[in-house]
Structures are given as structure tokens and as C-alpha cells.
Amino acid sequence: DSGVTQTPKHLITATGQRVTLRCSPRSGDLSVYWYQQSLDQGLQFLIQYYNGEERAKGNILERFSAQQFPDLHSELNLSSLELGDSALYFCASSVLSSGNTIYFGEGSWLTVV
């Protein structure tokens, strides 16, 4: 158990819909990262927040957004969903904002039908 909690674990939704994935970081961690893993793909970095502020942005679509709240939990919002958005979405957290080990949650399986 890494200490990073993600909900929901599984989600099935229809194209065009919007979903929110939630992440609680490890106790004491200020940095939250979101990664996407599609079938047979590596881990693609989406976005990072540090202590409530956006710190780095990766290959995140404009239809996707995220935020980190004062209690340090984070949400990833995915809207106008397409079939290709079906993937495993991982949240990870770390103490620092850079150059350190990050710890992953179990992931949220999103299936768009």
C-alpha cells in the first residue's frame, strides 16, 4: 500500500460525458501528479500540482483539467469523453516538487463506451 488513494477504481461511462477522478496523496506529500496509461502504452505524464499550484504540464488534452485543493487532495476532470480516453489513470504523490521518488496509487480504470 503506497498510501495514495484513488477513487473510483473502475468507471464506465458513455461518450460525451464528463467524469471526475479523485486522489488523496500520502500524508505529508505536497506534490500530486496525474499519469495516463492506455493499452500497450507507457505512462504518459499529464499534469503536476505542488501545494495547490500547477507546477508542470504534460500531454494533457484541453478537455481535461485538474486541481489541487487546500487539503492537498486532487481531482482530474475529463469532459466530452471519447472512446480513446479509455485508459488507466494514475495519481502519484511526493514530498518535493522535483527530483524525488513519487509513489503511485492503484489507478482508476476508465472505460468509455
Add this chain to the structure above:
Amino acid sequence: DQQVKQNSPSLSVQEGRISILNCDYTNSMFDYFLWYKKYPAEGPTFLISISSIKDKNEDGRFTVFLNKSAKHLSLHIVPSQPGDSAVYFCAASYTGTASKLTFGTGTRLQVTL
């Protein structure tokens, strides 16, 4: 542009023998390297890391070697066990102002009896 590359998508090793997983990187600013292990439908689990000021780091059966001049790192698992069968990702980051982990595409290790 794939800055972290794992050129072997799969590797099969007999139980008890050494497993060597390789990783190459192109960004000379990377100064922190990690290996993660991932089972299907689970989040990546941190295994071992190495800072660029070292060339070797050991933790039990796992040793990571770093060759900065060649921009190459490797993970040695000795002796390999069936439970080591998983996908292994190498990752790199740098202590910049907005760094995050960049992952390779992974190597699937199968340890056979």
C-alpha cells in the same frame, strides 16, 4: 521525442539467474533515476533509485548501475524469482524548477521455473 528508452519490450529469465534490464536516456539534464515495477491492473511500485552523483546503488537483490557518459542505466536482479515477473519501468527526472518523472515504455520480465 522519447527521452527515456527501454529498447527491450520483453525479457525471459530462468529462476535463480540474473535479470538485467536496460534503459537509455537522451536528456543530459536528468540527475535522478528510478525503477518501478508494475503488475497488471496495479499502480507502479517504487523499487530503487540512483542519483547522478553515484554509479551504483544496491538494495537486496536489486542493483542499479548508472553510466553517465553513455547515458545508460541498468537494473540487475539477482537471483531472479517468479514473483519478479512484472513490467519494469525506468524513469528519470532533474531537479529543475518544474520537473516530473519521464518514464520509459517498460520491459516485461518473465521469470520461468
